[in-house]
Amino acid sequence: MSFWFWHGMRRGIQSTGYPARAENAPGVSPGRPVNTDFPTVEEARLAEEICPTDAIVAHGRSAYVNNGKCVHCQLCLHSLPSPMNWEAGYEWTKLPANQSECATLPSAFSKSMHIMVVDAGDCGACLHEVKQLNNPLYNMHRLGFFFTATPRTADLLLIVGPVSENMRGPLLKTWEAMPTTRRAMAVGSCAITGGVFGRSFMCAGGAGSVLPVDFEVPGNPPPPLAILHGLLVATGRKSITQTGLVSEGRS
């Protein structure tokens, strides 16, 4: 059994250098569409039309992206005569539309934040990406972030999924059991706007309609580094980048 020790040692440190250094390994992020200026009005209109979730809004020759609605179908990348611009990267965290101030946690939390995750009707992708933060390549423990088994010791509620009616009660109970100071973060376009599931008799259409959300991490699903960026923003160790604000678009 001692071979496991040597096996682990031989692999060495595999964790990403992020946030100290940018992580550029291929495949860490699918990228996303960003606001694009087209040569003609017609091309911008085509981009608006092809988007199945109304995440792209054309205004003159410009097409604006609402990343909270984007479900990453890639139609605007592969199926347009002139595609939308895509940005690589993963620092996507933004504030909800109804908030102007970034509600970072007090500095006492900056090196020790305990996170409670609630799967509120998620398809499994966002939850899976959240789980990846525990694997050695991301290893969020090194940054002082921990998943906790009980809401009583949690500082941040991380919500994935559009909030199904059957999960509304358990989600609220978890939120109410958390001590103040607490923050809520919606991860993924479903948790932000309801995504493809929208609003129906079984779906609240996003965490924001159930409880006050402080941070949003767009993506379908957001890659692990985007979620990590969200955690860093929540503790005040990263600021919301300019791109994140610009690409919120006009709608």
Place this chain on the structure above:
Amino acid sequence: MAADISPVKTGERIGLSDLTAAVGERFGSVLSPMPASHGYVLTLSLAQSSSLPSLCRFLFSDLACQFGGMIAEEQSTHWQLHYAFLLPGSGWIDVLLVLPIETTTVPSIVAEVNAADWHEREVEDLFGIHFEGHPRLGDFILHDQIWREGIAPMRKSFAANSQLKQKLDLEWQPLLIVGDPGSFAMPVGPVYDGGLGESLHFLLETVGEDVIRASPRLFYNYRAVEKIVEGRSVSDVLLLAERFTATSAFAHSLAFCQAVEKIQSVEAPARAAHLRILIGELERLRHHAGAIAAICESTALAVSTAHAAIIEEELLRASCVFSGHRYLFGLNVAGGLSRDFAAEELKALLLSIDKAERDLRILENRLRYSSSFLDRLEDVGAVNVESARYLNLVGPIGRASAQHCDLREACPYSGYEGYVFDIPYETEGDGYARLRVLFAEATQSVKLIHQAIEALQPGAICAPCEGTYPGAALGWAEAPRGAALHWVSLDEKGLVERYHAITPSFSNWHGFHEAAEDFAFQDFPIILATFGLSATECDR
């Protein structure tokens, strides 16, 4: 448990003509012949519902058909109930029951085909049809403590955007099975494991050490996908078909697309068919690496967990480099694939796949000699061959209990009949057998990916879908967790009228209790991990 399950020996197959003759001989008087259609090879239309249980018993027990699932459809004047049975090697058989719309009661087939249990509970909950003889209806998808009685959301008269007032019944108590003095129920979920587990609830009933009854309560993630897609276009519904369960998104979108292609009599071009196999196997490989990581994690063997998790993450990255999405979204379209891949892209993918296979092999060899790990898996969560057949377990879990059925071979789609591969199976049915099946299937997936790349010829990637409406068809695929069936019905405008997905997690959650019962509490997380089921895939 049913003793007289199968006079047909495992591995021995009967043909479609034998089956038709045998059924005709016994049920000729109550059956009206119907031409093969909708993706089925044979439709047995029953004139009266009273013969339904005996016909289903004959197909399942005497002719060794697999039970696929049940599909209910509300038409303007009548109900259509399809009971899908698979005759391995031949195709799907549809037992069709057409009933006037006023019908409120249908005989239950649970006594004959136990696997129909949850299907009937679902139809009762969502359509309001009562199944006579079913031992336990109600409190299934619409949880009793928050939903009032009398709601039937899948009925056409119900609007998907209606605002229903929920009740909150604080007095509500779940039904307990063990009533002995001193027994108690330990609730787990819906938020458990630090929220990292998918939302579901277990009632573990016990008198002390061992779990005597394990009742999973699911559908916390029910988003009514099948209701909200009604009246939407095929391309819009495709978004939901691949997003209701992301960890097997490609397999489910493939089953959906194949159903639409059948309705429109379109065949995906050869290049698209081979690429679909390639991407489907890539998804299976990634899923199995993740499932293996979860099993290692449940036994708290940290280094192996890290090793497996890295393999999974590297495959996610390879998928992203290859397709532009870590979970392979946006590739399938009705008629083929949304984009083609260049030779260099395939070559780069192959390098990652081969590396993943080597790493999996190292992991397997190390785990095989880790006695503390094996002690936690061996003889734990065992499902014997008879129970697996009785519960109709599918996918790798079924194959760990000698249920050979794999749709890639039993009912090939997308050109799998031209591929050479094994279907690994084990007979022990315990946690270790399930782990071995996962490793062996991953190896087969790599083999299939190599064959797919060799078979690729230049050509079109997508056939135009401008076919005929209205129509309905069944599409299927062997998802990483087992058989996935998608029933799609289009109206005269080409919009989706009814969509129903039968998922492997739905089939296997129903049989999960068999593995969890009579084992100690501390084994429960391990049994859960070796089953590797998804709640959201079941819930839809």
